[in-house]
Amino acid sequence: MSLPVHLAEDLAGAARGGRVRVEGDEAHHAVVVRRLAVGERVRLVDGRGRAVVGPVVTAGKRLLEVEVDEVVDVPPPAPALTVVQALPKGDRGELAVEVLTEIGVERIVPWAAERSVAVWRGERAAKAHARWAATAREAAKQARRPWFPEVTALATTDRAAELVAALDVVVVLHEEGRASLGDVALPSAPEAADTRIGIVVGPEGGLTDAEVATFEAAGATTVRLGAEVLRTSTAGLAAAAALLARTSRWA
Structure with missing residues (x-):
């Protein structure tokens, strides 16, 4: 043990x-x-x-x-994963942070999507961010991680797109995506180790056409996970697992 x-x-x-x-x-x-x-x-x-x-x-x-x-x-995990997570309602945000941390995500970006039910403003924003950070810290210890994930400040769509543009491979999860996650090409070794992978997870109400267009303009590929529609709190976990299974981290 x-x-x-x-x-x-x-x-x-x-x-x-x-x-x-x-x-x-x-x-x-x-x-x-x-x-x-x-x-x-x-x-x-x-x-x-x-x-x-x-x-x-x-x-x-x-x-x-x-x-x-x-x-x-211990060197940082490679390839590194960033997840842009739209704000879920209730305690589902902490659930998303917990499972993303356990699976090894390097950076979690809270995102104020247009259709997010939850809203972070003023003192509430500070408290909500603190809860996400504390959840990540405790989940990292539980998962025996030497590297704890970064939980960034709340991002607007434009700021999230800037972060996406700096990554190498990014997918936007969308039930109407024409490509599947398996269609996304990942670099082969040795370049794969330095690849920075991103996943954009929309809110319960779904992504707007404008948001999809913004992320695609930043270099992201819109994909579907499958026939089922997952909750925003678990979709990032499923996508991260599917991508990690194709990398040396899970080889």
């Missing part, structure tokens, strides 16, 4: 034989909620590719101290 993972935001100076302290809510979760005890081994990650492994030497209500046996630097 893999070791439990907890976040230690600063591992820059971590070295074998040294100690790493984790304090506050993260330590409380490790010691009080997960009941980690002195002597148990744990993996601490900084969310930016560095991890340390070692036994717990101090376990307090808001303090966790680990003796470092091993330091590991």
